[in-house]
Amino acid sequence: MSQMTAEAMKDDLAWLPKGRQLMKGNHAVCAGAIRAGCTAYFGYPITPQNEAIEYMSGALLDVPNGIFLQGESEVASINMVMGAAAAGRRVMTSSSSPGISLKQEGISYIAMMELPMLVMNVVRCGPGLGNIAPHQGDYFQAVKGGGHGDYRLITLAPASVHEMAEHAHLGFELACKWRNPAMILTDGVIGQMMEPVDLDAIPVVDWKKPDWAMGVNRTGRKPNLVTSIWLDPEDMAQKHLEIIDKYERLKAAEVRFEEYMCDDAEVLCVAYGSVSRAVMGTVRKLREEGMKIGLLRPITLWPYPYATLRELAKKVKSVVTYEMSWGQMIEDVALATRLNPVPLHFVPRHGGLTFNPNDVETPLRAIYANPQNSDTLWEIS
Amino acid sequence: MSDAINELRAEVPLPQEGFEVVYQRPHSLNDTQFTYCPGCQHGQVHLCIAEAIDELEIKDRMIGMAPVGCSVFAYWFFDFDFISCPHGRAPAVATGIKRADPEAIVLSYQGDGDLASIGAAEIVHAANRGEQITVVFINNAIYGMTGGQMAPTSLEGMVTSTSPRGRDVSIAGKPIHVVEMLSTLSGVAYAERTTAHDPKGLIKTKKAIKKAFEYQMEGLGFTIVEVLCGCAINTRRTPKDSAAWVGEEMNKVFQVGVFKDIKEEG
Amino acid sequence: MLHEMIFAGFGGQGILTMGQIVSYGAVDNNLETSWIPSYGPESRGGTSNCTVMISDERIASPMTAAPSAIIVMNEPSFTKFVPKLKPGGVCVANRDLVTSDTDRDDVEIIWVEANLEAKALGNLMTAGNIALGALNERVGFVADKAIEDGLGHVFSGKKAKLIPLNMQAYQLGKDLARKG
Numbered sequence: 001m002s003q004m005t006a007e008a009m010k011d012d013l014a015w016l017p018k019g020r021q022l023m024k025g026n027h028a029v030c031a032g033a034i035r036a037g038c039t040a041y042f043g044y045p046i047t048p049q050n051e052a053i054e055y056m057s058g059a060l061l062d063v064p065n066g067i068f069l070q071g072e073s074e075v076a077s078i079n080m081v082m083g084a085a086a087a088g089r090r091v092m093t094s095s096s097s098p099g100i101s102l103k104q105e106g107i108s109y110i111a112m113m114e115l116p117m118l119v120m121n122v123v124r125c126g127p128g129l130g131n132i133a134p135h136q137g138d139y140f141q142a143v144k145g146g147g148h149g150d151y152r153l154i155t156l157a158p159a160s161v162h163e164m165a166e167h168a169h170l171g172f173e174l175a176c177k178w179r180n181p182a183m184i185l186t187d188g189v190i191g192q193m194m195e196p197v198d199l200d201a202i203p204v205v206d207w208k209k210p211d212w213a214m215g216v217n218r219t220g221r222k223p224n225l226v227t228s229i230w231l232d233p234e235d236m237a238q239k240h241l242e243i244i245d246k247y248e249r250l251k252a253a254e255v256r257f258e259e260y261m262c263d264d265a266e267v268l269c270v271a272y273g274s275v276s277r278a279v280m281g282t283v284r285k286l287r288e289e290g291m292k293i294g295l296l297r298p299i300t301l302w303p304y305p306y307a308t309l310r311e312l313a314k315k316v317k318s319v320v321t322y323e324m325s326w327g328q329m330i331e332d333v334a335l336a337t338r339l340n341p342v343p344l345h346f347v348p349r350h351g352g353l354t355f356n357p358n359d360v361e362t363p364l365r366a367i368y369a370n371p372q373n374s375d376t377l378w379e380i381s
Numbered sequence: 382m383s384d385a386i387n388e389l390r391a392e393v394p395l396p397q398e399g400f401e402v403v404y405q406r407p408h409s410l411n412d413t414q415f416t417y418c419p420g421c422q423h424g425q426v427h428l429c430i431a432e433a434i435d436e437l438e439i440k441d442r443m444i445g446m447a448p449v450g451c452s453v454f455a456y457w458f459f460d461f462d463f464i465s466c467p468h469g470r471a472p473a474v475a476t477g478i479k480r481a482d483p484e485a486i487v488l489s490y491q492g493d494g495d496l497a498s499i500g501a502a503e504i505v506h507a508a509n510r511g512e513q514i515t516v517v518f519i520n521n522a523i524y525g526m527t528g529g530q531m532a533p534t535s536l537e538g539m540v541t542s543t544s545p546r547g548r549d550v551s552i553a554g555k556p557i558h559v560v561e562m563l564s565t566l567s568g569v570a571y572a573e574r575t576t577a578h579d580p581k582g583l584i585k586t587k588k589a590i591k592k593a594f595e596y597q598m599e600g601l602g603f604t605i606v607e608v609l610c611g612c613a614i615n616t617r618r619t620p621k622d623s624a625a626w627v628g629e630e631m632n633k634v635f636q637v638g639v640f641k642d643i644k645e646e647g
Numbered sequence: 648m649l650h651e652m653i654f655a656g657f658g659g660q661g662i663l664t665m666g667q668i669v670s671y672g673a674v675d676n677n678l679e680t681s682w683i684p685s686y687g688p689e690s691r692g693g694t695s696n697c698t699v700m701i702s703d704e705r706i707a708s709p710m711t712a713a714p715s716a717i718i719v720m721n722e723p724s725f726t727k728f729v730p731k732l733k734p735g736g737v738c739v740a741n742r743d744l745v746t747s748d749t750d751r752d753d754v755e756i757i758w759v760e761a762n763l764e765a766k767a768l769g770n771l772m773t774a775g776n777i778a779l780g781a782l783n784e785r786v787g788f789v790a791d792k793a794i795e796d797g798l799g800h801v802f803s804g805k806k807a808k809l810i811p812l813n814m815q816a817y818q819l820g821k822d823l824a825r826k827g
């Protein structure tokens with residue numbers, strides 16, 4: 001790098017998002033991504049995440065070597081992401097449920113190609129066109145593999161605007177470390193909300209093109225190949241075993257969660273993302289009344305904190321899952337607790353309605369009083 | 382949605398004896414008031430479509446495809462069967478419907494994001510196959526429903542929420558000319574561009590749509606009418622300025638006229 | 648300390664901006680805060696509202712069913728949010744656009760002729776800041792300086808010249824609330 005005066009240096013970094021700012025979640029994720037070395041974005045407008053594509057359409061014009069393109073569709077956008085990822089960029093896209101469905105084919109290919117990239121899903125209420133209100137109905141699609149084949153998607157569930165920025169960095173780090181796509185799974189509460197973000201706390205990454213990436217061959221290296229096709233089942237089985245092994249190591253190393261007042265809890269609440277905020281407020285309030293209630297907030301939805309949940313569940317009288325869905329994460333709660341059955345309760349919100357504190361509190365009081373509370377009791381059926 | 386307005390209307394006295402109805406709402410529309418923003422022409426084009434249907438007396442044969450865009454709730458206003466399609470896929474859905482019920486008259490109503498961006502493949506192939514459907518294509522040069530992002534038809538240099546420094550054609554390409562492009566395909570029987578920004582344009586728009594329906598009834602092939610419209614809210618203009626902008630700036634880039642008419646070609 | 652506030656009115660009354668002024672100001676003065684607009688099915692029907700939380704510790708739910716303080720700038724907001732107010736809560740209501748009343752006697756209603764006062768100041772758009780002044784006088788959720796800081800964020804660049812007028816409106820609101 002050529003010598004630069006301090007003044008020029010400062011100007012040179014004018015594009016870098018910094019400081020403690022009040023930001024929308026959809027903006028914070030982009031600011032965090034740019035600090036984490038993201039220089040490329042491809043996407044297509046859809047509510048409630050338009051602030052993300054709009055932010056990138058301006059910001060990436062100033063980032064050195066920045067690329068912004070509004071694709072003609074989500075299908076095109078995810079394939080543009082595939083290309084830029086193959087060429088070694090830290091690249092991201094964002095969308096909301098209907099658009100994320102369209103990206104599934106590309107995500108499946110990207111997983112098998114073992115390319116790193118970040119995709120944000122600001123989930124809205126489905127199925128179909130549904131509405132634009134917050135929802136958690138895309139949990140299965142994210143953590144059980146929404147596209148075809150056996151892959152897994154590293155899935156992060158931020159619960160605050162600051163975490164949106166943090167998870168953009170974490171998502172890229174995990175995606176690049178494990179060469180696997182990563183997703184930020186959030187909703188309009190976090191995407192549309194403004195909260196303080198400490199951008200200076202997000203590491204600045206000067207991302208360098210990896211050896212495996214496509215590009216002009218200046219060193220006479222062997223050609224690099226990025227592909228997802230292995231016609232011979234023997235070869236494919238070998239590849240599968242490699243990826244399975246990678247996933248096992250990933251699961252052992254990268255589970256993240258937050259425990260809130262779980263130590264002596266008699267009732268354990270489980271909730272992720274925006275829903276965990278409403279639950280946390282209620283736990284705090286009922287603790288003041290002396291009720292022994294705790295909250296487990298999974299931060300990585302894949303890999304899921306099965307082991308932690310299993311251990312916590314051994315010590316409580318009942319477990320309550322709060323979800324804005326017809327019942328998806330509750331199946332993982334059931335998996336985690338299958339060996340030491342404890343009454344499971346399910347408290348949903350439907351249609352895009354969010355949890356207000358009393359939607360959390362009323363059933364929680366009932367369950368605390370009676371671990372077999374029949375209104376909320378849930379069983380696999 | 383407009384219950385209050387409908388209640389008010391119920392109170393308005395009906396014409397007394399001795400009066401003759403000379404103008405009324407088309408039968409193909411129901412009584413619901415349009416909910417479109419000031420300076421938007423979706424409503425006027427709905428009227429053109431409804432009048433054409435009334436004149437051809439085909440209301441009972443009509444099936445409408447509602448797109449994803451500001452006209453996603455077009456079925457609030459039209460009084461015949463409708464299906465709400467995924468974003469951009471209306472021509473494919475229309476294909477399925479028309480082939481399943483060939484007697485039906487099928488209308489695919491689409492915006493520029495819906496038709497020319499995400500749905501570019503579906504429209505090209507429906508046209509190329511000569512599907513017996515009529516497409517009304519609302520070109521307002523912007524994404525209305527999602528709040529003013531760049532459309533494939535946005536003009537060069539046009540500032541939108543995803544082209545904050547103006548559409549750079551070296552990055553985003555030039556505005557797509559849909560009817561010109563489709564008129565090169567042999568399956569297309571009729572392709573015309575009109576404008577909805579003034580009364581003269583609206584009269585032509587209705588005529589064009591009526592002709593397109595007639596060609597569909599005769600089984601001549603795929604028909605499309607592209608209508609230039611304004612989006613005053615998202616282009617941050619007054620309705621009047623927005624109409625003037627359509628008449629001047631959009632008209633310069635998108636010429637109105639008939640681009641294909643297989644009857645003329647003999 | 649936790650203030651759970653809802654500001655509500657018609658679209659175009661600057662309701663969302665009013666909330667942002669408070670949140671921006673809170674950030675500049677090292678408080679925890681969240682701002683969330685009415686969003687999804689709630690926002691139908693031309694009314695607009697936002698929920699603003701101010702606290703000195705981590706904020707749990709950014710939404711509330713029972714706010715401790717509200718500003719209602721029109722009739723539909725009054726009928727919707729006054730019943731939700733926590734007992735002991737404070738409501739600033741715009742007398743110019745609210746015709747009904749409440750029979751709740753466990754909350755405090757501060758009536759302000761916000762539109763008339765704003766017109767007298769020469770700019771109808773300052774009505775919200777008059778209401779904001781009245782609420783902060785009674786509730787004291789942030790220091791006056793925070794409001795000035797917040798105004799600096801939402802009126803930046805060319806619009807900065809609007810700050811003194813809006814500060815004047817805010818002070819007027821405080822005076823009106825003090826006089827009762």
Ligand SMILES: Cc1ncc(C[n+]2csc(CCOP(=O)(O)OP(=O)(O)O)c2C)c(N)n1
Binds near residue numbers: 524
């Ligand atoms: C798969 C998918 N992607 C994106 C969207 C979001 N979306 C809704 S309407 C729209 C564009 C509307 O623009 P246009 O077709 O020009 O119609 P207008 O609203 O201007 O009438 C988009 C991108 C969606 N609903 N589904």
